[in-house]
Amino acid sequence: MVRTLQLVTSRRPFFEQQVEVLERNGVSCTVVPVPGGTRERSLADYVRFYARVLEAASGPDFDLVHANYGLTAPAALAQPIRPVVLSLWGSDLLGRYGTVSEQCARFADAVVVMSEEMATDLDGDYTVVPHGIDTDRFAPEPQDEAREEVGWESGANHVLFPYDPSREEKNYPRAERVVDRARDAVDGRVELHAVSGVPHEQVPTYMNAADAMILPSEREGSPNAVKEALSCNLPVVATPVGDVPTLLDGADCSHVSDTDEGLADALAEVLTSTSPPNGRERAREFGLDRMGEDLLGVYDSVLDAEVAA
Structure with missing residues (x-):
């Protein structure tokens, strides 16, 4: 030992x-x-x-x-x-x-x-x-049940920002700008939710309640939030920081961009897409x-x- x-x-x-x-x-x-x-x-x-x-x-x-x-x-x-x-x-x-x-x-x-x-x-x-990551804990759940549990409106589009907005390196103001820009290309309401401080075992429910996760960070190593989102089949729109481009390589419905315009276009595409994501297949490696x-x-x-x- x-x-x-x-x-x-x-x-x-x-x-x-x-x-x-x-x-x-x-x-x-x-x-x-x-x-x-x-x-x-x-x-x-x-x-x-x-x-x-x-x-x-x-x-x-x-x-x-x-x-x-x-x-x-x-x-x-x-x-x-x-x-x-x-x-x-x-x-x-x-x-x-x-x-x-x-x-x-x-x-x-x-x-x-x-x-x-x-x-x-x-x-x-x-x-x-x-x-x-724990791929058993972070697994797909029915979206309507997850939304009811977290109290999100069933008919809106929901975008998850999985950090405390006060963490400067996570760049919450950029997330707000991107979501505002994407709203013009999406029918229906688009809500941005900053979720932090909840027990870790509740995070999969928020991920399953969302339609997309946004990660506009200025720097990262290998963010667990991206792996966890993939494991829940939640599409990710992110900046190309750390190993995020590698993590998202091969994950349908997820995108990387280093501009606000590119992030907003990618987010709008995710929110209007009818293609099923395949992130969980990618997440099995983590x-x-x-x-x-x-x-x-x-x-x-x-x-x-x-x-x-």
């Missing part, structure tokens, strides 16, 4: 699924989160975090440290005992703390990224292991088991190198 110390900033649903699938594959996972909950962490929080990491890693119970998200990497690397796997999620490499992530990646024993596009500025080797197998392969290579040294 591989015994891992999992470091994380926040225990988001996809991280919990990662832990679950690793343990299903015989990996022991002990999780140490950065203190501070959901508020913005202070330097004191990260000092306390390092003390916890050092104490845990110094014991005999772990084979390696897995730093999930770039801001956990300094504490992982500062403990001199266990080899370090660093997973970069996207915003940690592409956002304001990108320099920290880049520098730490140079010293990790293995680096995991969500997409090839993320690794453009990285020096050294890396492995692409996107976050997986299952949790494949992610678990790939991460276990990374762990094995790091531990084999440790033994050889």
